Each structure stands twice: as structure tokens, then as C-alpha cells.
Amino acid sequence: MTNRVLSVLLAVVLGFALLCLGGLAALVGGVSGAAGCGGDPGAGPPVAPGRYSSEQLHHATVIVTVGIQRGVPFRGQVIAVATAMQESGLRNLVDLGANNDHDSLGLFQQRPSQGWGSPAQLLDPVWAASRFYDALLRVTGWQQLPLTVAAQRVQRSAYPDAYAKWEPAAAALVAATVQTLTGQHQPGSDNQSSATVASGTWCVATGWQRPVTGGIVSGFRAAGRPTHDGVDIGAGRGSPVHAAAAGVVVTARCNAHRVDGGPYSCDIDGDPVTVRGCGWYVDIAHPDGPVTRYCHLLQRPTVEAGQPVLAGQVIGLVGSSGHSSGPHLHLEAHTGQPATSGNAVDPVGFFTARGVDLVSR
Numbered sequence: 001m002t003n004r005v006l007s008v009l010l011a012v013v014l015g016f017a018l019l020c021l022g023g024l025a026a027l028v029g030g031v032s033g034a035a036g037c038g039g040d041p042g043a044g045p046p047v048a049p050g051r052y053s054s055e056q057l058h059h060a061t062v063i064v065t066v067g068i069q070r071g072v073p074f075r076g077q078v079i080a081v082a083t084a085m086q087e088s089g090l091r092n093l094v095d096l097g098a099n100n101d102h103d104s105l106g107l108f109q110q111r112p113s114q115g116w117g118s119p120a121q122l123l124d125p126v127w128a129a130s131r132f133y134d135a136l137l138r139v140t141g142w143q144q145l146p147l148t149v150a151a152q153r154v155q156r157s158a159y160p161d162a163y164a165k166w167e168p169a170a171a172a173l174v175a176a177t178v179q180t181l182t183g184q185h186q187p188g189s190d191n192q193s194s195a196t197v198a199s200g201t202w203c204v205a206t207g208w209q210r211p212v213t214g215g216i217v218s219g220f221r222a223a224g225r226p227t228h229d230g231v232d233i234g235a236g237r238g239s240p241v242h243a244a245a246a247g248v249v250v251t252a253r254c255n256a257h258r259v260d261g262g263p264y265s266c267d268i269d270g271d272p273v274t275v276r277g278c279g280w281y282v283d284i285a286h287p288d289g290p291v292t293r294y295c296h297l298l299q300r301p302t303v304e305a306g307q308p309v310l311a312g313q314v315i316g317l318v319g320s321s322g323h324s325s326g327p328h329l330h331l332e333a334h335t336g337q338p339a340t341s342g343n344a345v346d347p348v349g350f351f352t353a354r355g356v357d358l359v360s361r
């Protein structure tokens, strides 16, 4: 599968706009001067730290993107990339006949005869990565296991110890990929290694979108509501709330309380008179500095603080927790971090400047 097909696949399957970034290839020896998306889809050089073909970088991006979208922690993404480095050199290997190990196919050399999927499915990198994560998340205590053991329990490889040697390179590559996709460093990642492998030709998810479908029912600091630091978007209870753009979750918690300061649950509807606070809410910090806030969610958000998210990723459901009179999304936009009343701006103008119309139905 060519890189161009992969790019289209990512855009279609994950629903993101893809922006091709070039110009950094000169900083790294492993990229063969390809500009934009695509370039040399042939067999790249062997995987070594800092030396990746554009095809290998694309496959790492697919694996990390699927992991982020499914909420798989950083270490799980490292295990997946290290496994693909060992199994295929991050190449989407077709049936090599007698040179292949059994009927193994694709990035992870999964076998149709072992129930991993049809040959066509296993040659779809998104499918292959999804199946790898399915199996990894079923391994009890996988986060505490050495990489070799976790990968072996998924792959049942004849050469289990071979995975370990890829761990440092995989960790650096995942950190660099996360940084590129979200514009943020992963906590604890090695920035120096990241800088080395981040220098390639990439296709990154970009763009902004509406968090929910619905019209504005109450405006920013509208007449009679001078402290209303966001807009209210009417949407049915349980409607999915999407991240407006890629970034990192900085807050995901409940802050409902009674007007007298007493505790109040976010798992039940709040009240516009007797309850204060955002209820269940999420703050996302975006690469260029701003923060978006999503309030009154129905239940605990599906994301956690510190987790990278992509544009359009579901972060929770519309509800009425906290200071709220009925199901809706209270959406705020802030020009800096942390989000305060002082740096809150009208989301209508904020989103318009990013090409998104919040007003039209």
C-alpha cells in the first residue's frame, strides 16, 4: 500500500484533515528527500534510531494515531511500534510466499489462519493496529510487564526476546509522533531523541471542528449573564462531545458543589439555582496556546488529564451536571493556559478565526 493511499485511509477512517509538512528532511539522513505526502513507498532502509523512510514514518503514525484514538496509554503505543519494528521493519509486508513465516501478513505479521482477520484486513494498517491493541489490552497487567513479555503474549512469536532491542527506538519514535500529531511533548519523553526522529516528512492531523451538532441557545456574556464565559450549544442528552482540535487534556474532573459549598454529585443532573460549577468537564490545551473547555458532561469524561487527543476524538457525552438547567454543551475558549475568566474570549469569534462557524444550524 502506498503512502498516498495510507494518507487517504487515515483521513477517511479517522476523519481528519491531513496536512503535509516538508522541509525538515534535510535534518535527518534516513528520509530520502521526499517532499509532501507520499514519496518513496518502496522498501525503506532497515529501522535504526533516527533513520526512517517516509513509509516507515507513516506506519508509525498510523499505529500511534489508532492508539491515541482508542485511549491506549503511551507505553502501549511503544509496545505496538516496537513489535512492528521487529515483525516487519514498519513495512506493510504482503505475502512473501516461501520467504514468509507461515501466512503472516502486514505490519505485525498477523496470520489469517490464527483468526486475526482476512488477508485484506491484515494489510490495512489501521485494522492491523486495532487488532494488536485489542489483544494487548486483554493481557492482564500488561502495563507492568516487560515489553518483551507483553509483546510475546500478543504475538506468540518464535523469537520473543527479539522485541526488547527495539524499545528505546520505539519510545523515541512514539514520543516524536505524538509531539507531531498534538504539538505537545509526552511527559517523561526524551526530548533530545524526539528531536532527532521528529525531523522527517510528516502528515499530521490538523484543523478545527464543531464539538457538537446544535445551535447556540445562550451567548458569551449575554445581557443579564455578564459572568457567562462561554456559549451554550443545545444538544440532546448523550450526544457525543468531540475535541475541537488536537491537543492534550489538562483537566478532566467533576467540580459541582452546592451554593452553600457542600458537595454535589456530577453523576446526576445539577440545578441552575442550587448547584454551581461545570459538573463533569474537560479542558484541552492546544499546540499554539489556547485552551478549550467542555462543561456539564453526562458522566465521567472518556479521557484523562495528560492524555493526547486528536481533532474529533470523543471526550464525553452531553449532559446537565453542575450549574445547568438542562442538557447542553457549555463551551469556552481561552487564549492561554490555565483557563481563567480573564483569558476567556467569545467562542464564536475564536472558532470563526479557525474556520469554524458555530452559529449556523
Ligand SMILES: [Zn+2]
Pocket: 218, 228, 230, 231, 232, 329, 330, 331
Ligand atoms: Zn453556559
